[in-house]
Amino acid sequence: MSDLKRVLSEAVEAAFAELGLPPELGRVTASDRPDLADFQSNGALAAAKRVGKNPRELAAAVAERLAGDPRLAAVEIAGPGFINLKLTDAALSARAQQIAADPRLGAETVAEPRRVLVDYGGPNVAKPMHVGHLRASIIGEAIKRIYRFRGDEVLGDAHFGDWGYQMGLLIGAVMDEKPAVAAIVEALNAGETAETPEDVGAAFDTVSLADLDRLYPKAAAKGKTDTDYRDRARKITAALQDRQPGYFALWQRFRDVTQVALERDFHALGVDFDLWKGESDVEDLIDPMVAELDAKGLLVDDQGARIIRVSREGDKKQLPPLLVVSSEGSAMYGTTDLATILDRRKSFDPALIIYCVDQRQADHFEIVFRAAYLAGYAGEGSLEHVGFGTMNGTDGKPFKTREGGVLKLNDMIELTREKARERLHEAGLGENLPAEAFEDIAGKVAVAALKFADLQNFRGTSYVFDLDRFTSFEGKTGPYLLYQAVRVKSILRRAESEGVTPGPITISEPAERELTLTLDGFETALAEAYDKKAPNAVAEHAYRLSQAFSKFYAACPILQAEPAVRASRLALAATALAQLERALDVLGIAVPERM
RNA sequence: GCGCCCGUAGCUCAACCGGAUAGAGCACUCGCCUUCUAAGCGAGCGGUUGCAGGUUCGAGUCCUGCCGGGCGCGCCA
Structure with missing residues (x-):
């Protein structure tokens, strides 16, 4: 179930070997010149250097051996010795069919899972x-x-990060502000059990994440200047580490409220921890x-x-x-x-x-x-x-809101979501959907926008946080990808209701060729993302796939075509959708049914 | 001072062991909705890849130096 790049590499490598050249040099890559070829091998150039021969002559010898390959429509030598390979429509049709039938949509697995x-x-x-x-x-x-x-x-x-001095500081600060909590903490520390669990719960329930958020910066600042305050925090920290029951119980409350809030924020982003x-x-x-x-x-x-x-x-x-x-x-x-x-x-x-x-x-x-x-x-x-780059504002300095504070993640998600609602309304979309479904779409659009804006960049480079760009839904953005996926879903629904079924894939139109070649590139993108820990390779693939589909969509009518073509195009569209959804899933982006 | 990362179109970013004419999006100009969702498609405009050398048949990519920017450099996490 190898991709075309691998299959062709094997063919060219075999030809290299027959000529007594290092086979690994025959490696094939996607063509840099799609106007000339589908794939290319640059190996003749490197081989020529090693054996001291003319690269074009070597390339010609390789081409001669490849000429009989039924999968190849053309083998040409270009420039200083590039070997250009063009596939037949039949070979592309077969590959499209293969991807369509593959539950992994053309992607491989590692040889030895770790x-x-x-x-x-x-x-x-x-x-x-x-x-x-x-x-x-x-x-x-x-x-x-x-x-x-x-x-x-x-x-x-x-x-x-849930341990250490910061916790001692916070416990002290909360007890200062909430006498009822302080009383229970001290009673528990003293080993008293008079309080019922309900009383403890009721008092601790008054401690919210907002409290912690508000108190922590103050306590941290005070601890820097006030030595008595700092000493007390250190003592509490030590007592907490010794599992003093009151401190420990309050600390657990801190942990709980934080986790609830974090889970909410992470869940909204489609991030789930094991x-x-x-x-x-x-x-x-x-x-x-x-x-x-x-x-x-x-x-x-x-x-x-x-x-x-x-x-x-x-x-x-x-x-x-x-x-x-x-x-x-x-x-x-x-x-x-x-x-x-x-x-x-x-x-x-x-x-x-x-x-x-x-x-x-x-x-x-x-x-x-x-x-x-x-x-x-x-x-x-x-x-x-x-590692990844730092988050800066458009001025190149660490990002701050207009008021000079930090923007909370939850607020940012909501901001983006609001923008998505506006756009949906403008376009008159989703108006007859139940409010819940509408919100689901707005949420998915917002997450796609945020995530794709980040993931399309290589992680190592510094990051310019630009809210306008994040909430722009046109061009190379998450919502563009969702839009393409949703258009296919719409067609599939219509096909189903009209009783149209997919059939064998036959590639003939340029847009179909391009879409198939793009589908074939999934494996390369995943392998690169895996090896380099670089999700942007998958993001780039998802975008190219969407673009290739969009061109196909514009150039090749599906449901209006004659039956055999219709069945083929329907199958190709469904395959593109499946791979796009898979690629997006791998990026942590979910696709709505409609938008 | 030492070290790491970065410098590509007006802006934000790509570029598969070094390969052909360095690609996208945004912005700007023009064209396309009585046919499957126009958040779309097509066309155009836009580059001496910070500078100077070097290696190579070939350099955005590798090496050296310089300029510019970011970050880090033991008792915070």
Whole structure:
């Protein structure tokens, strides 16, 4: 079930081998000049260099051997020695038929499936997500789905930032503001059980995410200047880590309200985690881990702290060590990360962990990874940081709202959704749909707009956050892709109601050829996205497919055509739809039935 | 100071182990709805790929230097 690129590569490689040339040079790629050919091989040029012969002569010799291939309508030599291949309509028809019959729509699976864990780099408890969290969720989700579709066993972990000093600060701040909560916390801490669970619940229910969001910045600021306040927060933090019942119960409340809000935001974005692990989950592993690192002789005392040196011979720059235990005796950011690697090894035992986190953390991860390799907690190369660019405003500076604050993710989704409603109304669409169905469409259009705007860019480049562009629904946008898909669905519905059924695919028109060649490119796009952790390759494919379909739609009437052609085109349209929906699904974008 | 990333059309971005004429969208100009959804299709306009060298038959892509921008550089996460 190989794609044409592979099939043709094999043919050309065989011809190379017969001529005594390195077969791998015969590799075929999609043509850079669609006006001249469907596929090309540049191997004669490279081979000529190696064997010291004229590239055009070599190309001609290869072409001669390919000439009899019934799949090829033309084999031509062009320029300095490109071998141009043009397929027959019959070969394209066969390939289209093959993709149509394939549940995977022409995509391969990896030869040896692995266990892979995707770490989304952790939203923090008590902080609602803002636009800065958008990329990690969108890209992480796409990578998770790409890996899964390729056949790996993949888990996505939200990986909460839910432990440490920030929690102590917040507990103190909430108790200051809510005496009823403070009373219960203190009673529980004192071991009193007089309060019924209902009373506890009622008091804790008054603690909302909005409270946490409001109190945290104030508490953090106060902790920086007010030493007494800071000391108290540290004591609470220590007590929390000792599982003092009151603090622990309140902390759990923080975690719960945060998770509910996060789940809502993530769900609205079509992002779903398999694991809701957090820093607190590995807290118990830290002491034994430190002891073990010590026993392995990896820990070094330095300036009162305990560190692991990770610099290597040949490093271009001196990497700082991993700070395992601070001079105050507490575990650090990297310590938790290391313990998490250990934890994952014991539970899921992934062959690869992908950290989908801001590019700025590159050094941090390099340090943690090296420490993990040194400690034997992970195989060399089994940890990978997949970084992405930062989120900036159109002025190139970190994005801020007009008021100068951060834009909450939930607000941004709602903003985009509102724009989608407007456009639907303008176009007079969905007016006779129930309100619920209308909202579903608006939501899907909004998510498609947001996600595609992000995913069409290579993840590594910096990101310009432009709300106008995000809410533009024309051109190379998510809604364009949905629109194309929905147009096919509309045709399929009509065909069904008229009793028209799809039949064998016969390719003849240029638009049909182009659509088939584009369908064939799915495998290449997925393979690239997988290897490079680059979802934009799939996004690009989805866009090209939509464009190719749209041209086909304009050039080739389906339902009005004579029966055999109609059946063929209907099948081709259905196949394009299936692959487009699959590609979008892999990007985490859902398609409505109509719009 | 050291290190990493980036610099491509007016704007936002692509470009498959280095390959032919560097592609899309937006914006701008023009054409196309009595036939399957015009959030569409077609055509046009727009480039010395930051600069200077080097390697190569061939460089946006690899190497060196420079200019410009972003980020990071042990007791926050």
